[in-house]
Amino acid sequence: MLTDLVQIQRFGEKKRPENDRFRKHLKTHVYVVRKFKILAAEVENAIDCKDCGNCCRVANTPITPRDSQKLAKFLGMDLDEFRRDYTVHDDEDGVILRREEGKGCVFLEGNICSVYEGRPVNCELFxxxxxxxxxxxxRMWQFIDRATYCPICYNTLEAWKKEVGFWPTAK
Ligand code: SF4
Ligand code: SF4
Structure with a gap:
């Protein structure tokens, strides 16, 4: 399984056209979704996000009002204070967690989430x-993009292509 982030970026970018063809293939064929989810879960179980943290560095983190309440409580802060200090508005993603130049999410420490128990739902499900x-x-267009920086996404797409016999499957 490929986990090197430099290679993930390289191959994920190189495979964009192939993955887009796969997206179109999925739109015109019927497959058992359950099998796809099982494969995704197998990849997720095989990869330790604590060794990576790349999504927290690369992607915006949209948050809901409920996420803000949960995080404010977790940090022992007033909700308005939390919003002022830790959230910003993004034209595309709405309210997101504040990001720091060269670091990513304000709560990322190394590869580790410093608010793990209070993290937003989006982070739990990512x-x-x-x-x-x-x-x-x-949702495939999102996965094509995420496959350029997320080892789980990259390897899951490869597993799905292999499962349905979509050619080419080699990296
Ligand atoms: S809250 Fe934690 S898991 Fe979510 S993006 Fe920030 S560092 Fe990553
Ligand atoms: S979800 Fe993907 S990008 Fe984020 S830490 Fe896990 S493997 Fe890395």
Whole structure:
């Protein structure tokens, strides 16, 4: 299984056209979603996010009002104070956790989430391949992007392609 982040970026970018063809393939064929989720769970179990933390460095973290309440409580802060200090508005993603230049999410310490027990739902479910709203074909465009920085996403897409005999499957 590929976990080196430099290689993930390289191969994920190189495979964008192939993964987009796979997205179109999924839209025109019917597969058992359960099997896809089992494969995604197997990849997730084989990869330790504590060795990575790349999503926290690379991607925005959208948060819901409920996430803000949970995090404020976790940090022992007033909700308004939490919003002022730790959230910003992003034109594309709405309210997100504040990010720091060269670090990513304000709560990332090395590869570790410093608010793990209070982290937003989006972080709990990321990269949303085992659980998530909407059909897999409808969410494939997100997975193609995430496969350029998330080892779970990259390897899961490879496992799905192999499962359905989508060619080429080699990295
Ligand atoms: S809250 Fe934690 S898990 Fe979520 S992006 Fe920030 S560091 Fe990562
Ligand atoms: S979800 Fe993906 S990018 Fe985030 S820490 Fe886990 S393997 Fe790395």
């Amino acid at each position: 990269p949303h391949m085992v659980k998530g709203d909407g059909s897999i074909p409808a």
